[in-house]
Amino acid sequence: MDANSSVGLELLNHFYQSRLTVERAAPIAEGGNRLKRSEDKEKRSREQGTRLTRGELFWIFLKAGFAFGGGLGILAVLEDELVDKRLAVTKEEFLTIYGIGRIVPSGTMTALAVAYGYKFGGLSGTVITLAALSLPVFVLTIALTIAYHYLRNSRVFDLLPVTIMPAALALIVVAALKLGKDVFRPSRELIFAGVAFSFALFLRLNPAFILLAGGVLGAFALRRIDVEDRAKKKGSEK
């Protein structure tokens, strides 16, 4: 009980802290509002574990699929729809499923789509949620890739090296900075990142091996110690 609630709290903290820094996901108003109207009266009487129809599942995840801001943008829409508006999932359950989703070796949001699809619609439900969540990004990605093919045959293509390409490189740098807030101060994390950087750049080791080694070593060296131990350690450090 104790362990569970502390994990829950930590997730909650993590979720809301990150959410403050990420802009609220842009909602597509039409999809959600139409479905919401009929629910207001029932809301009070509803118990946890409300069933969702396949249509509702599709709309919720389609709406989430239009959210910007990566995982947290999607998460915000899902929480809004499943927990606040439809009362289909309790807050605690939502955080638990998010916690499990984070240890699934695929995108966390992909894992959440599977979880809720399965919960409300069985295996065929997962197909609905995955399709709905992935539809916007898939269509836009393909459209922009086709645009690239057209660019390639035009004179504009010669201008990419001074426009999109350096900008893309900057975006990669930004992504790296976002990943590792711990990395940029004296810490064990800094050593991990520094060693990985030099092994990859100077020794030309395969990044896949470095990545796996980092994970395995991290399991030993960066494992979170239990709350009391940690507090004790912090006390002795200061």
Next chain:
Amino acid sequence: MSLWKLALLIALFNLMTFGNGPVMIPLLQTHLVEGTRVLSQDQLLYAFTIARVTPGQANFYVASIGYMLYGMPGAIVATLAIILPGYIMIPLLHGFEHLRDSRWIEGFTKGLTVTSVGLILAAVVQIARGTLTQPVAWLVLIAMLVMTQLLKWKTFVALAAVSCLGLLLKWLL
């Protein structure tokens, strides 16, 4: 490289990185751009840019890579390669109690993440050597960093602004 080998590589990289889009960049760079040379540097950068301006999951730019190499079948296969591992969620939902709490997995992903910061930055240096051949390109890179990090502009707006800047400088110089 056959379509199936590509699918296998993408599936493997996705599993290794826990589906994190940016973390896959050094792996794709090493194996598709430098190793087998099936993908050009520009193509990888363009695909990643797509990921930054589209909504939804951030690792879907592999669909763009799939499309560049094999057309629509490539895009679909690449997408399935990153989606299907999500089904590991179902057994986890039934027997997660001890796993969710696992400090080991948490430490593993932490190690993965911090290591990848170093790897991504190393990949950036390598890519920069080939891509930033003109001084204008460096200016555009710096302007992009300033606009997104210091001025907190939206990615799309900043992208449009630095593109105009790049064109202007190219025309002037």
